[in-house]
Amino acid sequence: MSTFHQDFSDADYHARLTRTRAEMARRGLDMLVICDPSNMHWLTGYDGWSFYVYQAVVLGMEGEPVWWGRGMDAAGAARTVFMSGADAICGYDDSYVQNPEKHPMRLLGDLVQQMGGGAGRIGVELDNYYYSAKAHQVLSEALPGAALHDATGLVNWQRAVKSETEMLYIRRAAKIVTRMHECILTFAQPGMAKNLLVAEIYRCGIEGADGQWGDYPAIVPMAPSGMDATAPHLTWDDRALIPGEATFFEIAGAHRRYHCPQSRTLFFGEPPALYRRAENAVLEATQAGLAMARPGNFCEDIANAFNAKLNALGFEKDSRCGYSIGLSYPPDWGERTMSFRRGDRTVLEPGMVFHFMPALWLEDGGLEMTETIAITETDAECLCDTPGGIFVK
Amino acid sequence: MSTFHQDFSDADYHARLTRTRAEMARRGLDMLVICDPSNMHWLTGYDGWSFYVYQAVVLGMEGEPVWWGRGMDAAGAARTVFMSGADAICGYDDSYVQNPEKHPMRLLGDLVQQMGGGAGRIGVELDNYYYSAKAHQVLSEALPGAALHDATGLVNWQRAVKSETEMLYIRRAAKIVTRMHECILTFAQPGMAKNLLVAEIYRCGIEGADGQWGDYPAIVPMAPSGMDATAPHLTWDDRALIPGEATFFEIAGAHRRYHCPQSRTLFFGEPPALYRRAENAVLEATQAGLAMARPGNFCEDIANAFNAKLNALGFEKDSRCGYSIGLSYPPDWGERTMSFRRGDRTVLEPGMVFHFMPALWLEDGGLEMTETIAITETDAECLCDTPGGIFVK
Numbered sequence: 001m002s003t004f005h006q007d008f009s010d011a012d013y014h015a016r017l018t019r020t021r022a023e024m025a026r027r028g029l030d031m032l033v034i035c036d037p038s039n040m041h042w043l044t045g046y047d048g049w050s051f052y053v054y055q056a057v058v059l060g061m062e063g064e065p066v067w068w069g070r071g072m073d074a075a076g077a078a079r080t081v082f083m084s085g086a087d088a089i090c091g092y093d094d095s096y097v098q099n100p101e102k103h104p105m106r107l108l109g110d111l112v113q114q115m116g117g118g119a120g121r122i123g124v125e126l127d128n129y130y131y132s133a134k135a136h137q138v139l140s141e142a143l144p145g146a147a148l149h150d151a152t153g154l155v156n157w158q159r160a161v162k163s164e165t166e167m168l169y170i171r172r173a174a175k176i177v178t179r180m181h182e183c184i185l186t187f188a189q190p191g192m193a194k195n196l197l198v199a200e201i202y203r204c205g206i207e208g209a210d211g212q213w214g215d216y217p218a219i220v221p222m223a224p225s226g227m228d229a230t231a232p233h234l235t236w237d238d239r240a241l242i243p244g245e246a247t248f249f250e251i252a253g254a255h256r257r258y259h260c261p262q263s264r265t266l267f268f269g270e271p272p273a274l275y276r277r278a279e280n281a282v283l284e285a286t287q288a289g290l291a292m293a294r295p296g297n298f299c300e301d302i303a304n305a306f307n308a309k310l311n312a313l314g315f316e317k318d319s320r321c322g323y324s325i326g327l328s329y330p331p332d333w334g335e336r337t338m339s340f341r342r343g344d345r346t347v348l349e350p351g352m353v354f355h356f357m358p359a360l361w362l363e364d365g366g367l368e369m370t371e372t373i374a375i376t377e378t379d380a381e382c383l384c385d386t387p388g389g390i391f392v393k
Numbered sequence: 394m395s396t397f398h399q400d401f402s403d404a405d406y407h408a409r410l411t412r413t414r415a416e417m418a419r420r421g422l423d424m425l426v427i428c429d430p431s432n433m434h435w436l437t438g439y440d441g442w443s444f445y446v447y448q449a450v451v452l453g454m455e456g457e458p459v460w461w462g463r464g465m466d467a468a469g470a471a472r473t474v475f476m477s478g479a480d481a482i483c484g485y486d487d488s489y490v491q492n493p494e495k496h497p498m499r500l501l502g503d504l505v506q507q508m509g510g511g512a513g514r515i516g517v518e519l520d521n522y523y524y525s526a527k528a529h530q531v532l533s534e535a536l537p538g539a540a541l542h543d544a545t546g547l548v549n550w551q552r553a554v555k556s557e558t559e560m561l562y563i564r565r566a567a568k569i570v571t572r573m574h575e576c577i578l579t580f581a582q583p584g585m586a587k588n589l590l591v592a593e594i595y596r597c598g599i600e601g602a603d604g605q606w607g608d609y610p611a612i613v614p615m616a617p618s619g620m621d622a623t624a625p626h627l628t629w630d631d632r633a634l635i636p637g638e639a640t641f642f643e644i645a646g647a648h649r650r651y652h653c654p655q656s657r658t659l660f661f662g663e664p665p666a667l668y669r670r671a672e673n674a675v676l677e678a679t680q681a682g683l684a685m686a687r688p689g690n691f692c693e694d695i696a697n698a699f700n701a702k703l704n705a706l707g708f709e710k711d712s713r714c715g716y717s718i719g720l721s722y723p724p725d726w727g728e729r730t731m732s733f734r735r736g737d738r739t740v741l742e743p744g745m746v747f748h749f750m751p752a753l754w755l756e757d758g759g760l761e762m763t764e765t766i767a768i769t770e771t772d773a774e775c776l777c778d779t780p781g782g783i784f785v786k
């Protein structure tokens with residue numbers, strides 16, 4: 001009943017609910033209380049920067065899901081969710097916002113009771129940014145007759161295989177991140193203050209590409225240089241780009257909340273021999289990993305092939321080299337399900353999408369050349385056509 | 394021992410620790426486990442976009458605090474924290490990242506034990522984005538001899554009164570947001586796709602102002618038009634700006650993680666009479682609120698004066714009209730302590746900084762004209778000199 005543009009059809013949402021409910025049934029759950037904004041969006045279409053206050057989607061085994069959140073955000077829900085029923089949106093009073101005297105999770109408990117979950121088995125996302133220890137305590141107290149079970153990742157896992165429309169949005173994001181890297185090559189020059197370059201990266205990412213608008217990525221652009229690039233997650237300041245230092249750019253294009261991350265590393269002038277050896281090792285190891293990226297293989301097969309080749313060429317990486325991506329909100333563009341690392345025996349399926357992230361952080365700098373890949377019927381496809389290897393300018 | 398630029402002196406950090414420990418002593422706490430990235434930054438200087446994995450600062454009653462986090466982020470900690478001791482940074486193995494098989498909070502429990510907290514009273518931030526229900530369960534199990542107490546907001550409250558350096562950074566952020574509003578007035582025109590305008594807002598905000606660089610704000614620019622502006626937290630797409638619709642811009646300048654939010658509303662052509670009446674009511678009510686903004690008064694005095702005048706002029710606002718701000722990370726630029734609303738009887742002190750946020754969301758659109766204010770020795774100062782009232786173009 002919204003005049004807002006729906007990113008997916010009602011049929012898409014119903015298919016998602018069916019898939020989710022099958023897993024609920026398998027686990028014997030009567031109801032889900034979902035606080036992860038990505039999962040809320042995927043289940044209902046709700047999209048807004050309101051996840052700094054408590055909000056949830058409540059899904060029973062029948063009927064429409066219910067959006068629950070701050071009263072002022074009910075208007076945003078009315079404009080974005082697919083549900084049309086009179087009871088599909090439930091807003092709470094503003095005096096419950098960030099007020100130590102009264103916690104909104106008590107009201108969510110009332111809603112669950114009204115929806116018939118008072119004596120049920122309720123799944124909650126115990127290990128999630130937006131479901132705090134206090135939230136769980138208060139909700140548990142408000143539902144003394146219910147049994148709360150950990151359903152962390154239950155919805156995330158349903159998102160693993162992308163639909164055609166989801167792939168369309170990720171491909172648009174791929175065009176955007178490709179253009180962002182072109183923008184970096186155009187604008188970056190020695191002596192330029194880092195923040196001025198990041199300003200251009202932002203402008204380009206939000207402008208979008210191929211006539212498709214850019215959304216905000218769930219992580220800000222990372223662009224550390226030199227010793228700062230030994231650390232993967234430092235953000236920018238105004239220090240100048242200087243010759244002889246590597247700068248890596250870990251960025252993502254985003255469209256309708258779907259992401260396509262990709263990293264590249266830039267040198268002004270010829271990189272030192274160590275970086276050329278590392279570049280070669282990463283590119284060869286990436287090919288070895290990609291050769292294992294096909295339906296039926298495990299996630300760990302990619303990591304093991306990558307690491308074996310990398311080690312044979314004299315380098316080591318002790319962190320995971322990839323993770324699933326798609327729809328997301330801050331603070332992470334990952335889906336928090338599958339990882340490319342030893343021990344992850346998830347079977348690859350067509351339609352899964354990963355950030356293959358073979359970054360090396362060396363003693364005096366960092367090297368990131370990464371790809372977003374989609375598993376196809378036969379192997380894997382790199383979604384961007386950004387040139388590979390170190391960018392030299 | 395860092396070559397990185399420190400935003401504050403060691404003396405500043407020691408003063409903060411002293412202030413925090415006084416409150417710990419008052420509450421009988423032996424140790425704090427702090428997962429809020431803003432509080433981690435305020436206590437140690439740590440700054441990185443790594444809060445999508447578990448990390449913490451552990452603070453006992455003596456000695457340096459300890460930064461604890463993902464192994465790869467230890468390098469970022471080494472470059473940003475003020476502590477110099479050999480044991481000040483503790484990284485955990487990457488296999489604990491987003492892995493349902495093993496939870497990093499178990500390792501944090503070991504660290505707390507090593508630091509002598511195994512039988513102590515430990516304060517944790519129960520009601521925080523970055524301390525999940527699961528994190529609390531695992532940490533509690535890992536510390537069977539300790540008593541975990543709720544210390545939500547303990548550090549946030551120590552941040553309420555800003556130092557001179559903090560005020561310097563907020564004033565720089567004020568210059569930046571002022572320039573961002575100038576940029577909006579320059580670039581906005583009928584027919585322009587919203588994302589293209591947001592791209593310019595981003596570019597301007599990251600460029601900064603007066604030679605001071607722009608950091609990323611903890612909330613993305615909100616810029617909804619028309620009916621979308623009846624909802625406060627919808628983000629942009631590519632629909633065109635059109636005459637006759639109000640667009641509000643809720644944005645913040647940021648510098649070294651310190652924020653100065655400010656909102657304005659734009660019309661192409663003369664606004665309808667209702668909006669002019671609402672504008673007048675908000676401006677008069679804002680003045681009434683500001684008249685109560687002085688040391689010794691309560692937070693609620695501002696809200697009550699604002700609401701009384703607003704109601705007298707025929708409008709109502711049922712949500713809080715302000716909150717404290719300063720250092721922050723996504724998803725919220727608020728400090729999550731004081732609010733301008735009935736019942737908040739926090740006494741105003743010089744050096745407190747608030748986003749005075751008298752927004753109205755009407756039936757067919759929204760009106761936001763907000764100010765960031767600092768409490769002075771005698772009254773309150775608006776930190777931006779952006780022209781007031783509706784922007785008409």
